[in-house]
Amino acid sequence: MPVQDSCQRQAAEAATGDRDSHLHLRYRTLYRMDTPHGSESVPVWERPEPQPRAAPVPLSRAKIAATAIRLADEHGLDGLSVRKIAKELGVGPMRLYDYVINRSELLDLMVDAVYAQIAEAGQHSEWRATVLAVVRRTRDAALAHEWFSDLLGGRPHLGPHALAVGESTAAALSQAPGVRGIDDLQRALGALNAFIIGALRREVTERRTARSTGTELTAWQASLGPYLTRMLETGRYPTVARLVIDGAHLNAEETFNHNLATILDGITSHPHP
Known part of the structure; x- marks a missing residue:
C-alpha cells in the first residue's frame, strides 16, 4: 500500500x-x-x-x-x-x-529536532573536546526543553539527527586511550549515557520542584538547617557530616561539569580486568 x-x-x-x-x-x-x-x-x-x-x-x-x-x-x-x-x-x-x-x-x-540542536556541537580535533561539546550541548537542550529529559533512557532515538549525535559521540570515545575495542566502547558509552540521563533528570526535577513549591534548593536546605545540625551533632552520621560541612557546595553547572570530567577520566584509564 x-x-x-x-x-x-x-x-x-x-x-x-x-x-x-x-x-x-x-x-x-x-x-x-x-x-x-x-x-x-x-x-x-x-x-x-x-x-x-x-x-x-x-x-x-x-x-x-x-x-x-x-x-x-x-x-x-x-x-x-x-x-x-x-x-x-x-x-x-x-x-x-x-x-x-x-x-x-x-x-x-x-526529539529529533532537539538532536539537531545538539548536533551543532560538531566534531573537534581531540576526542575529549568533542565529547564535552556534545554532552554540554545536550544539557543546554534539556534545560531549554525540559520534556526532552523525560524521553531519555527508553528505547534508543533513531532519527537522523539523533544518529548523527550518536555517531559523533561514539567516534570520539573510540579514540580515548582506555577504549581498546568494541566492548570497551560499549561500556564507555553506557557509563556516559547513564551519567547524562541521571544528571539531567535530577537537574530538571529540581527545577520543576522549585517552581511547584516556590522554594529554591538553597532556601529548602536553609529551612532544614537546624534539624540537620541537631542530627549531625549526635555523632551517628560522621561521613554525612563531613560531606555537609567540609564538602564543596557547587552549583548545578559546576557539579555537572565536575562529574562529567570524572566520567571521562575513568574512560581514559585502562579498565580493570
Whole structure:
C-alpha cells in the first residue's frame, strides 16, 4: 500500500473516534510501504511529505514539530495534544494526520529536532573536546526543553539527527586511550549515557520542584538547617557530616561539569580486568 494512501486511511479511521486519542497510540512508529524488495516498515523520517494542498496554511512535519515543541516547552508533554497543535497552526486537527499517524511519531519528530540542536556541537580535533561539546550541548537542550529529559533512557532515538549525535559521540570515545575495542566502547558509552540521563533528570526535577513549591534548593536546605545540625551533632552520621560541612557546595553547572570530567577520566584509564 502506498504511503499516502495509508496515511489517508489512518486519518479516516481517526475521524470515527477520538481524534486526540489516536495520537496516543504508543510504540506504533513504523509504517508499511511497498518497495522493490517487498513490503517494508518505514519510519516517519523516511516517508515522503504529503503532496501540497491548495490550502491557506501550508504544513510540513518540521513545522508541526516546531509548534509541538513550543507547546511542550510551555505546558509539558501532558499538555500536548493534536487539537492544541492544530489550533496553534490555524488548521483543522485532521490535517495533521496526513503527516503523523500517532503520538509516538510526533514525539519522534520533536526529539529529533532537539538532536539537531545538539548536533551543532560538531566534531573537534581531540576526542575529549568533542565529547564535552556534545554532552554540554545536550544539557543546554534539556534545560531549554525540559520534556526532552523525560524521553531519555527508553528505547534508543533513531532519527537522523539523533544518529548523527550518536555517531559523533561514539567516534570520539573510540579514540580515548582506555577504549581498546568494541566492548570497551560499549561500556564507555553506557557509563556516559547513564551519567547524562541521571544528571539531567535530577537537574530538571529540581527545577520543576522549585517552581511547584516556590522554594529554591538553597532556601529548602536553609529551612532544614537546624534539624540537620541537631542530627549531625549526635555523632551517628560522621561521613554525612563531613560531606555537609567540609564538602564543596557547587552549583548545578559546576557539579555537572565536575562529574562529567570524572566520567571521562575513568574512560581514559585502562579498565580493570
